[in-house]
Each structure stands twice: as C-alpha cells, then as structure tokens.
Amino acid sequence: MSDNIKSPRVVAEHVEPAPDVDNDAASIASSENSTTSTEEFEHEPFDTFQFKAVELCEKQWPHLSKDAFTVTRMDGGSYNRVIGVRVDGSWRQTSWLKRQAQMFLRTVCPGVIRKTEIRDYVLRIPRQEHAWVEHEVSILKFLAATNLPVPRIKIFSLSAENPVGSPYMIQPRLPGKPVTEVFLELNTQQRVSFARDLGRALKQMGEVQSPSPGTLNPDSILAGSSDTQLLRLQCPPRNAFRQSEDVSEPSTPQTVYEFFMSQFARQRAYDLTLHRDYLNPWKPFEAIIRHLHTMGHLNHNVYALTHMDLEPRNMLLHVVSPTTASLSAILDWDETVFAPAFTNCRPPFWLWDREVDEDDDDDDDMDEADAHITPNDADRAAVKKAFEEGVGEEYCKWAYMKEYRLARGIAKLAITGFFSNMDYDVAEKIIKEWNEMFPHLKVGGMSDIEEDED
Template sequence: MFEHEPFETFQVKVVELCQKEWPNLSRDSFTITRMDGGSYNRVINIQVDGSRYQASWVERQVRWFLRTFCPGMLRKTELRDYVLRIPRMEHAWVEHEVSILKFLAATSIPKPKIKTFSFSTENPIGSRYTIQPRVPGKSVIDVYSELNTQQRISFARDLGSALKEMSKIQSPSPGTLNPDSILAGSSEAQLLRLQCPPRNAFRQTNEPFVAATPQTVQEFLMSQFARQRAFDLTLNRKFLNPWKPFTAIIQHLHTLGFLNDNIYALTHMDLEPRNMLIHITSPTTATLSAILDWDETVFAPTFMNCRSPYWLWNFEESDDEPEEADANDIPEDFDLAAVKKSFEDAAGEDYCKWAYTPEYRIARDITRLAIMGIWSNMDYDEAKEILKEWNAAYPQLEVCGIFDDGEED
C-alpha cells in the first residue's frame, strides 16, 4: 500500500540499526519480526538477547553461574522486546511524538516509553524512527469481548483513573506541546497555537509556529471557526459553511452558562479501543497497560477529554450501533451496569458531568471539527447531525443549515 521495501530485505537493515543501537551485542542477538502497522507508522518487533553481550571475564563467569543454576531468572532478564516505529510519510511530526511521550513520563498515565530515537535519515534504515520497550498486552478491540465481568470491571477502573489523571494536566491556553522546549529538557511545557489545518503524517501546513496565548473557550472556538472558514475558501467551499451555524450555537451555549470553565486539558484526539492495550493478569484482573498513538494530542477545552467510552458496557455485537447520546443510560444487565459504575467511580463526578450532559456532547462534536477541520462528506454529514440535534433540543434558538443561504441540499 505504501510502496515500502519488503520486510524480507528490510529486516537486514533493521539488524544493522540494532547493531548501531546495541554495539556490545553480536548480530545474532536480534530477532526481527514483522508486526501489523497503522496508517501513520510501520511497526517492527525487535527481540534482544542480552546473553550475547560481549562481557568482561567476571561478567561471563556470573552469567555462566546463572545459566547453570538459575536459568529461569537469566532468561527473564536477558530477553527483551522492543518496538521499532517508522513513520510512513515524510511529513510525520516525529519530534512531537517523542516530546509528548517524554512529557507524559512524569505522569501515572499508562503509555509507551522511549528508549531511543532519531530525527535523521542518516542511518541503516534510511528513515527517522523511535524504539520503544514493548508494552505487555493486546489491543482492546481484539480481546475485550472475551473478558469476564470482573476483568471488565478491573479494566474500566483503570481507564477511568487514566482519564481523570489526564484531566488534571491543564493549561490556560489551547494548543499543542512545543517539541523544542520538551526536547531541550525544559521543566515547564510550552504550548504552540494549533495549526489550521492541523499537521499530521499526510499533511504539513505552511503556517509558522506561534506561541499559544490564554483564551476563553468562546474566544478559542470563534477564532478556530474563522481560521477554518478562511481555509475552506482557499478550497472554493464558498457555499458550504457549517462554521456559521456553529458560531450561533457556541454563542448560545456561552449565554446559557455551559462554557464558563476556561481551562484546557490534555486531550487524546483518537482515544478508541484500537489505541489501548489490555493486559490480562488473572481470572479477575485486566489492566490498561498503555494508551497508544499520542501523535495528535492537544490541550483542548476540558469537556473534550470526556467523551464517554460507552463501549465498555455496550461492546457486544448487535444490529444497532450504540450512540453516545445513550451513554448515560444504565444497562439492564446487572454485570454491564457494574462495569459502567466502576468506570464512573474512577473517572469522577466532573468527568461524568462533561461526558453525559447533552450540551457538552454537542460542544465536543463541534470542537472536534473546529480543531481537525472538515475533510470529507462524512464530516459534513456529522455537521448536519449536530445542527439537527441542536434544533430539536432548542427550537426557540434554531440555527441555519450548513449552506450560507440556509437551504438544505
């Protein structure tokens, strides 16, 4: 799909990279295994056998003793797995990916760690990369349906605690971490104004980096609407203008008192089951071992970090997809209700308020589009649904459609 070099030949270059990163290990110390990557990164597993370390005579004697009398202990300490992540696109912002994980290192949020990285292509694989210790566990989306109730309760508690911890990482300004400050070892995180459109692995904007400044949530959203509208006009989207009715809704929400918390919290913009690892440790325990793919993390209005993970208590396959609007409904099934309560107790009252209040859900959907932009018919359909829901809830404050003349297609 991405016209990359086949794994069969590329793995030889990965071994050469490993020899550079672990110069005291022999070539046969590394076992390279292909992994399923994602849209943004090619992913390869590296197993490192530390027993092949070119050690001193004393170290070799200790290893011989352990290998002879305590082989189990030696095996556990000498074999380590790492993940090599290679950006698929030249526009990937690897500096931000590294800096956010370094920033998170001081928190209790489950996340991968960085062993080493390179922002240069002058290396055996000819690409920038990060190497991370491999986190135990499997993708939630692959195994959650197999968990029993106690394991689900355990995992839900972990996820609620992680989201509560994220909500405590706050800023008076919206924006994204400045990688330069983090990589330079600054003790205080500096924020950059969000780029419009946002930079990602497939797209690099020409906007210069600008330091973020404190704004009220209303001011932030109004400025984002104006910037997104200006960008839309460069694409000749003259008559498609969802930002006009969004402006009216945000003004109404502000007047109604829903946007008075002018605090911005660390927000993972793609917090889905596919980006979480679960580690089953016992018949009654399953832990959240890591949240993955922090590439698009921003500081956004606090309610943005509070989209309910309602799939925790509504994961079973059915003909009807669950809707976020129904997230606060208590499941009739006693076990599923227990999972929901476990999450909510850990996440806290404020989280539940922002997650379940319909006005915050509408504000969250609008803010996501204001940050990420509108790129597809699906995004426009989502905008229409937002306006439909608002007009049904507040007919006395009805807003126009996504066309400037107010008429629907």
C-alpha cells in the same frame, strides 16, 4: 515543567515489562499472512528490510553480536511501520571481552547469579517522509512524567542518517493486546477491573491542564527545558499525511468562548482558500456556541490533555488474572492537543452498551446520546458503575450532558476542520439535534445560498 501546565510528576524508575509470548505469536502469525502495508505504502518488503533493522540494532547495542537480535514483522498503523525486536542480552551473545569479565566475576564472586536479559521492543518508522516525529517524541517524553499508561521511549532519532534511512523510535514492548481483539473474551470481573482502570486514566488526563489551547512545543521538551511551552493549533492541523503551511506560534491564554470563535474564523479562512464559498458550517456553529456561552456552559476556561483518537483500537488490555484485566497502555498520541476540558470526555459507552470486536467502526455517535442510561443487565451495569467510580463526577457531567456532547463534537471539528463527507454529516447531525433540543434557539443550515434565499 512550566507552572502554567498542571501535570503530576512521577518519581520512579520505569521498569520494562516482561515479554508477552502470546502477543508475540499473534503478531508474527498475522504479519506473515499480510502484505497490505508493503503494497499500500510502497515500502521495501520485510524480507530485505529486516536486515536493515538488524543493522540498526547492532549500532544501538554494539556490545552484542548479530545473533542477539530477532526481528519480526508486525501490523502497523496508518502513520508508522512497526517491527518487533527481541534483544537477547545474555552473556552468550555479548562480546568476547565482556564474556571474559563476567566469567571472572563469577569466579571471584561465586554468589553472583547471572541474569539472562531478554527484552522485547518495537521499532516504529514513520510511513511518510514529512512525519512530525519530534512532535510524537516530545508528547511521549512529556507523558512519561505522569502516571498515565503510555509507551516509553528507549531510543529515538530524528535523522534519516541511519541503516533504515528514516527517523525512528525504539520502545519497550508492552504486555497486552488491543481491546478490540480481546474484549469479547473477558468475564464480568475482568471487564469491571478494566473499566475502573480506564476511568482512572481518563481522570488523570483531565488533570493535565493549561490556561491555553494548543500543542506541545517539541523544541522546548527535546531541549530539556523545565518550562513546557504550547504552540498555537495549526490550521489545518498537521499530521503524517498533511504538512500544514501554518507557521507555529506560541499559544496564549484565552477563554473557551474566544477559543471557539477564533478557530471558526481561522477554519473559515482556510475553507475559502479551497473555494468552499457556499458551504459554511461555522456560521451555525457560531450561533450554537454563543447560546451555550449565554447559558453558562463555557465558563470553565481551562484546557485539558486531549487524545483526539481515544478508541478501543488504541488501548492495550492486559489480562492479569481470572478476575483482573488492566489498561496496559493508551497508544497513538500523535494528534494530542490541549483542548476545552469536555473535549476529551466522550464516554466509552462500548464498555457497557454493546460488544466490541475488530470490525467495530468506533464512530457510531448515535449511541453516545444514550451513554448515560444504566443498562438493565446487572453485569453491564456493574461495568458502567466501575468506570464512573474511577473517572469521577466532573467527567461524567461533561460526558453525559447533551449540551457538552454537542459542544464536544463542535470542538473536534473546530480543531480538525472538514476533510471528508463524514465530517459534514457529523455537522448536520449536531445542527439538527440542537434545533430539536432548543427550537426557540433554532440556527440556520450550512448552505449560505439557502439562507440568502430564505
């Protein structure tokens, strides 16, 4: 690990979790009733693809028989097709030679107890052929050295020369279910427990820091280098659906103010290639950031690990007992970057402000303005207090202060750019709220035509 990136180390062996039977049953049931991903992404149907998945498993566990593997179709995400894999490593499934050795061991050492090893995994296969799998792998390998609850990698390949014809990852399956599926079922004690767990995890994320913005260099991590390097943010950012033409360059230290101004310039240059001549959101953003800099709000010149899609759907919640629920894992780190520290501090107000279910759109930014308000309901107030105790004062300052809330929205747009009408709606809300908050520092709109006419 480079001295430039601060990250706590964990000196402990990773223990694969026990199978979550309820989770398996739910996944199997939901997958049997859905063909959406096969149709939407034109994938090979699971009925035939499952045999390729089993063949892949046979190559990875050559000492086991074909009957040792059970594959099940699971609900995947936008970036990856997901298949459940159960591996029965008991002696009945192993090769004849290994069975004989185990039988001999039990004969000469009758005190030895045979351990039946059943492990559950998930096989993740990118939906797009140009997916940046090495980036995903490097992020998870980097995070494995922290205390953060993240999926581990059992096996991975960056080559398509295999039975499934694609790069892939095989990961131990984690206990728990997405928060959106189970949060409504929790009692107050369980919600308090989970909120404190989530707060601690977000605090740990904030402690993984760098003097430079950017993304992890997968080459340095996959090569096993002790010097973790960052690459300059790509513009536009690369993802599984869009491969950036921007050449990756090493990132260098810069102030947060410099970060904003350089990103605005890069994004504007990209916008002009798309002939967005007269719609320029970066011009009012430049004015807002200059004002925030003058006010002293951008003086913390460090960049923290930032999950760009930290929503309830990407968190696994594990009900441990009638009084305890834990954060089993944070998922989908594909778009992770190092960004200004306040960028990752959007408060999870859904914990105490409203109910969360599977139909939540997770994008109601209007509620974020009231996230600092403690609910009158005692149970919800207890949940909010538990989260704040876990996450710490610095996070709360960046989460609740209106100036940082606006800066956070600007930072995310500066990183991702504008690719939908929703992005422009968010920009308009930021500009409108700024002008209402600071009428003496009013900034112009996004349309250069309107400003010229004025």
